[in-house]
Amino acid sequence: MSSLSDKIEKYLRNLIKRYEGEVEIKRNRLADDFDCAPSQINYVLDTRFTVERGYIIESRRGGGGFVRIIKVKLTSENEAMKNIIKQLEGPIKPKEAKGIIKRLHENNLIKKRDRILIEAAVSKDSIGFENDDKNLIRTQxxxxxxxxxxxS
Amino acid sequence: MSSLSDKIEKYLRNLIKRYEGEVEIKRNRLADDFDCAPSQINYVLDTRFTVERGYIIESRRGGGGFVRIIKVKLTSENEAMKNIIKQLEGPIKPKEAKGIIKRLHENNLIKKRDRILIEAAVSKDSIGFENDDKNLIRTQxxxxxxxxxxxS
DNA sequence: TCTTTATTTGACTTTTTTTGACCTTCTAAT
DNA sequence: ATTAGAAGGTCAAAAAAAGTCAAATAAAGA
Known part of the structure; x- marks a missing residue:
């Protein structure tokens, strides 16, 4: 009943648990074990091991390549960060964005420099073209x- | 299973540490030890012991030849790069943006973290809505x- | 059923590493 | 001064992985 993706997810979760939050796989090898297309591994990674769920993916191509899955330790900080990220949806206006960033900084979730940078990125000045999607782009x-x- | 290049890199880093920032090797001898083509040593040197990462390579051919790896302190901002920033105009595609950011970082004008952040901000993922102005927004x-x- | 969403597959792309053939430079012996 | 042999350098092809994207299926909801 559970899909192949579910099985792969389960398998990976187990591995991660066994290896204390960090595991390295060979994409093609794993695909072979599960007898599926390699890109299915990416699908599982993209849908189940997302930042929102507290995972980080690193990888390298070429000889000796790999995919590494890291389970982020949930300190209250990055737990909070995760939730905030999860809740960022729909159009956000410049001022709202600024408010969000300000609060993140005040709560020590981002550094001063980060704040300056991100504020610049989402400012009206950056994303100001008269354009239907601008507030959605800002969100992204x-x-x-x-x-x-x-x-990082 | 890290690649051969990784192993060679590791080996060299250890040597460098042991000999306080400077080490001399025989390319062919090393290639022989690792059972690989001599040019692979160059590959490792070119990709892992670059100036951006703070290394200088010296070498001599012929009898008694050698390759010397020296770890240096990286210095000096490149003023000229600021002008490049001034010249950022017109639509910029995701890959071009990435290249620009990379160079800024390699020239020590921005920090690693800045780079990661800005890359995220201008990524296809962020500014990807099907939209005429997206490459102009990216520029901004x-x-x-x-x-x-x-x-700052 | 009809429509929407999630999964599966596969062709094609890009990145990174490995290998090898050929080139240049240096030392030392003639 | 010439030259053989010893190093190291270059460059590009082949191989090894992983990534992307979209079409085809399957599953879930209305």
Missing amino acids: VLKNTLKAIFK | VLKNTLKAIFK
Whole structure:
């Protein structure tokens, strides 16, 4: 009944548990074990091991390549960060964005420099073209920069 | 299973540490030890012991030849790069943006974290809505984040 | 059923590493 | 001064992985 993706997810979760939050796999090897297309591994990674769920993916191509899955330790800080990222949806206006960033900084979730940078990125000045999607783009930029911080 | 290049890198790093930042090897001898083509040593040197990472390579051919790896302190901002920023105009595609950011980082004008953040901000993922102005928005975001950094 | 969402597959792309053939430079012996 | 042999350098092809994207199926909801 459970899909193949579910099985792969389960398998990986077990591995991660066994290896204390960090595991390295060979994508093609794993695909072979589960007898599926390699890109299915990516699908599982993209849908189940996301930042929102507290995972970071690193990888390398070429000889000796790998995919590494890291379970982020949930301190209250990055737990909070995760939730905030999860909740960033729909259009966000410049002022709202600024408010969000301000609070993140005040709560020590991002550094001063991060704040300056992200504020600039989502400012009216940056994303100001008269354009239907601009507030949605702003949301994406905000979300992705925060994710980047989470990952680093 | 890390690649052969990784192993060679590791070996060399250890040597360098042991000999306080400077070490001399025989390329062919080393290649022989690792059972690989001599040019692979060059590959490792070119990709892992670069100037950006703070290494200088010296060498001599012929009898008694050698390759010397020296770890240096990386210095000196490149003023010229600031002009490049000034010249950021017109639509910029995701890959171009990535290249620009990479160079800024390699020239020590922005920190690693800045790079990661800005890359996230201007990524296809952030500014990817099917939209005529997206590459212009990207330019603005890039420009404004960089300005923000220089002001700080 | 009909429509929407999630999964599976596969062709094609990009990145990174490995290998090898050929080139250049240096030392030392003639 | 010439030259053989010893190093190291270059460059590009082949191989090894992983990534992307979209079409085809399957499952879930209305």
